[in-house]
Amino acid sequence: MSRLLVNGGNELNGELRISGAKNAVLPILAATLMNAGENILFDCPRLSDVDAMIEILRAIGCKVEFNNSMMRVDSSVLSSHEIPEDLVREMRSSIFLMGPMLARCGKIKISYPGGCEIGPRPIDLHLKALRQLGVEIKEAHGFLECEVIDLKGTEINLDYPSVGATENAMLIAVMAKGTTRIRNSAKEPEIVDLQNYLNKMGAKIKGAGTSQIIIEGVQKLSGVEHRVMPDRIVAGTMLVAGAIAGGEIILKNVMVEHIKPVISKIREAGCMLIEEGNSLKLKSTRKFNAIEVTKTLPYPGFPTDMQAQFMSLMTIAQGTSIITETVFENRYKHVDELIRMGAKIKVDGRVAVVQGVKRLTGANVTAKDLRGGAALVLAGLTAEGVTIVNNLKHIDRGYDMIDKMLRKLGAEVYRMN
Numbered sequence: 476m477s478r479l480l481v482n483g484g485n486e487l488n489g490e491l492r493i494s495g496a497k498n499a500v501l502p503i504l505a506a507t508l509m510n511a512g513e514n515i516l517f518d519c520p521r522l523s524d525v526d527a528m529i530e531i532l533r534a535i536g537c538k539v540e541f542n543n544s545m546m547r548v549d550s551s552v553l554s555s556h557e558i559p560e561d562l563v564r565e566m567r568s569s570i571f572l573m574g575p576m577l578a579r580c581g582k583i584k585i586s587y588p589g590g591c592e593i594g595p596r597p598i599d600l601h602l603k604a605l606r607q608l609g610v611e612i613k614e615a616h617g618f619l620e621c622e623v624i625d626l627k628g629t630e631i632n633l634d635y636p637s638v639g640a641t642e643n644a645m646l647i648a649v650m651a652k653g654t655t656r657i658r659n660s661a662k663e664p665e666i667v668d669l670q671n672y673l674n675k676m677g678a679k680i681k682g683a684g685t686s687q688i689i690i691e692g693v694q695k696l697s698g699v700e701h702r703v704m705p706d707r708i709v710a711g712t713m714l715v716a717g718a719i720a721g722g723e724i725i726l727k728n729v730m731v732e733h734i735k736p737v738i739s740k741i742r743e744a745g746c747m748l749i750e751e752g753n754s755l756k757l758k759s760t761r762k763f764n765a766i767e768v769t770k771t772l773p774y775p776g777f778p779t780d781m782q783a784q785f786m787s788l789m790t791i792a793q794g795t796s797i798i799t800e801t802v803f804e805n806r807y808k809h810v811d812e813l814i815r816m817g818a819k820i821k822v823d824g825r826v827a828v829v830q831g832v833k834r835l836t837g838a839n840v841t842a843k844d845l846r847g848g849a850a851l852v853l854a855g856l857t858a859e860g861v862t863i864v865n866n867l868k869h870i871d872r873g874y875d876m877i878d879k880m881l882r883k884l885g886a887e888v889y890r891m892n
């Protein structure tokens with residue numbers, strides 16, 4: 476089980492280019508199934524979740540090459556509509572394959588994606604939308620056997636602005652007969668990137684990024700080239716790294732608009748942040764004010780994927796901060812580990828009360844999920860002494876060599892197997 480050794484105390488200085496977004500490239504990779512052609516994707520991050528998706532695409536017949544950050548996916552010939560169970564279990568995002576596979580082949584057999592570290596992660600909204608679009612779904616023995624009866628555009632009202640359900644409905648509606656209107660759709664920027672990619676293929680979609688998306692069904696799609704949007708959560712995580720460690724860093728290839736809620740919180744905490752086009756400059760003196768209230772919300776609210784990292788910053792702020800996680804049921808597994816490092820945090824249901832302390836101390840801690848693991852690394856940057864972060868596999872799902880990124884900025888972070 477690989478782990479990270481973090482020797483705390485160094486300031487961070489220097490420049491870092493942010494890679495393509497995990498949560499944009501995963502649904503786009505699923506969408507490559509739809510055009511039965513060759514797709515070239517630029518700025519793809521090297522992540523274990525991306526590797527898992529590539530394995531699935533190859534298992535159903537796609538040809539995939541991945542060199543540096545350029546990926547070539549040829550979906551001309553598909554050999555199966557059954558998604559390998561072990562790969563689905565490994566990565567919940569394989570659920571994005573339902574829409575494209577049903578649009579392309581008219582059927583799919585896929586095992587129920589397990590819950591994961593941050594909650595049960597139901598897919599009821601996905602299934603309800605697919606059924607409304609004319610898909611018959613049999614749920615038995617832990618599998619979903621789906622078949623298109625008559626793929627017709629319709630009106631879909633999502634009970635909750637689910638990112639995945641919005642994307643799955645969008646994907647299958649691209650090739651439905653007639654027009655589909657998705658109301659209360661999620662507004663995340665990754666959905667806009669997916670719309671841009673699909674429209675390049677010949678789809679007719681508008682409204683992504685708003686709470687209403689309209690898709691006009693088409694018959695034919697073609698292979699395309701696309702540059703994946705920058706990862707706003709990696710950018711936010713690196714901003715917190717610069718803030719918590721102190722120093723001056725510059726992040727390149729950032730869509731500043733995508734992380735406004737994170738920027739305003741870090742400014743409120745006391746750091747200087749200068750926006751220069753697609754770059755962000757952060758200066759930190761390691762003195763932070765507590766932020767009284769932070770609530771995670773669907774985009775454009777404060778992102779749930781930044782909650783854990785922001786909590787690490789608040790553990791050494793002056794005063795008490797209250798964080799409320801409204802999106803996932805169980806996204807505080809990093810709290811016990813931060814307490815082992817000397818943090819003072821009390822959790823009651825979805826509310827965490829963080830009382831700032833002078834300094835954290837290095838400890839042997841364990842990553843329980845992707846963003847909670849990143850939060851422990853950030854805490855290690857400022858803690859006195861050495862922190863060992865175990866279960867690195869969680870972090871590698873969403874960060875392309877987090878140790879290399881931080882070392883480039885002057886941190887003492889080393890990977891140990």
Ligand code: EPZ
Nearest residue numbers: 498568596597598599600601637638639640780802803845
């Ligand atoms: C996407 O997950 C992201 N993953 C998550 O990022 C992100 O945290 C989440 O959106 C919210 O922004 C990818 O894009 C690959 P949801 P998704 O459907 O689509 C409930 C990370 O760290 N729900 O918006 O699974 C669900 O249980 C990951 O990069 C239902 O009840 O999120 C949750 O409480 C973590 N029924 C809430 O909605 C459904 O059918 C939000 O889930 C679907 C979701």
